[in-house]
Amino acid sequence: MNLDITEQSLPVFEALASKVRMKIIHLLAEQPRNVKELAQSLELTSAIMTMHVKKLEKAGIIQSELVSGKGGLQKKCYLVTEKMEVLFPSKERELKKFHETEVSVGHYTDFSIEPTCGIATTDRIIGEFDDPRYFLYPDRMSAKILWFGKGYVEYKLPNFLLGNQDPSELEISLELSSEAPFTNSNWPSDIHFYLNNVVLGKWTSPGDFGDSRGKFTPDWWPSEVNQYGLLKRLRITSDGTYMDGLKISDVSLDDVSIREKQWTFRIAVLEESPNVGGVTLFGTGFGNYNQDIRFRLYYNDSELTKEETEKLS
Numbered sequence: 001m002n003l004d005i006t007e008q009s010l011p012v013f014e015a016l017a018s019k020v021r022m023k024i025i026h027l028l029a030e031q032p033r034n035v036k037e038l039a040q041s042l043e044l045t046s047a048i049m050t051m052h053v054k055k056l057e058k059a060g061i062i063q064s065e066l067v068s069g070k071g072g073l074q075k076k077c078y079l080v081t082e083k084m085e086v087l088f089p090s091k092e093r094e095l096k097k098f099h100e101t102e103v104s105v106g107h108y109t110d111f112s113i114e115p116t117c118g119i120a121t122t123d124r125i126i127g128e129f130d131d132p133r134y135f136l137y138p139d140r141m142s143a144k145i146l147w148f149g150k151g152y153v154e155y156k157l158p159n160f161l162l163g164n165q166d167p168s169e170l171e172i173s174l175e176l177s178s179e180a181p182f183t184n185s186n187w188p189s190d191i192h193f194y195l196n197n198v199v200l201g202k203w204t205s206p207g208d209f210g211d212s213r214g215k216f217t218p219d220w221w222p223s224e225v226n227q228y229g230l231l232k233r234l235r236i237t238s239d240g241t242y243m244d245g246l247k248i249s250d251v252s253l254d255d256v257s258i259r260e261k262q263w264t265f266r267i268a269v270l271e272e273s274p275n276v277g278g279v280t281l282f283g284t285g286f287g288n289y290n291q292d293i294r295f296r297l298y299y300n301d302s303e304l305t306k307e308e309t310e311k312l313s
Helices: 007-016 019-030 035-041 046-058 091-095 132-136 138-142 306-312
Strands: 002-004 062-069 072-079 085-087 097-103 110-120 145-158 165-177 189-195 198-205 230-237 240-243 246-249 262-269 279-282 293-301
Touching (some): 046 062, 198 240, 262 279
Parallel strands (some): 002 085
Antiparallel strands (some): 145 279, 165 279, 189 198
16 A cells, blocks of 8 residues: 555544554454454454444455354454555655556457456446456457456557666556455455566455445446455566565566567466456546556666767667
8 A cells, every 4th residue: 555645645644543443453464353353352342443443444454344143244354455655755756757658457468368357448348247258349448447367468568768768667556456256355366467578576465345436436337346456556676576665576677678669568367376366457437546557667867878879860
């Protein structure tokens, strides 16, 4: 989870400003618990515990769902945040030069998927659920959400880096979650990322979220299916690849042939992974973040040698 110093992040800071809520996070890190179990562990009433749970839910730190128990339906809580990174205002970063390309969710150039699966624009479902053939339908270019149980989707995009520009970091940001039948906040999925056929690493999505509607999800979208994902930021630097600030591999810019004129980016759920829980990709008009798959290549200008200048001319 990425935070910044704006009012949008206030619910998270407020949720963490409580010893009780910090204890709740520690308890849920051990295992999911229902409200009654949390209340008993902290010697509080269920009513007070419900208030604390709602604060943590609003902040996106935990998710909950109604499950059947011995005494009927119970509200079970799950920790869904692995780490947080607070981004402070930085003049240096704002002044950094970069090339930006945003690729629409439906603009994939290759795929190989298995159900459950589906694809939709902001206006309608394309074709039918669980039929991979509709991933070839011409209207898929307008798709802003897609999901599949296992397999991959692949995107190609241009690289506008010039000869006198030294790449320092590639940032890829996208909103995604697992893909469960209907929704399930506790549905882990190992999602792998590739750039130019090099494995960058994996991130394990905690679940497929449907406890509340996405901020940008269209009104016609069914309430019983995936509503929103988590905004994740992949950063490839000179010393490795990071997910939301946490290093996930030693793959560097040099390893992925960053100066290639065209990049290939793949998102995959592998059959041999421990957690095969699918993936849902959210684009503009769906989920909580109104963006598609965004690529930013940061660079520094450098002086060209005479030979390099002649090659470019």
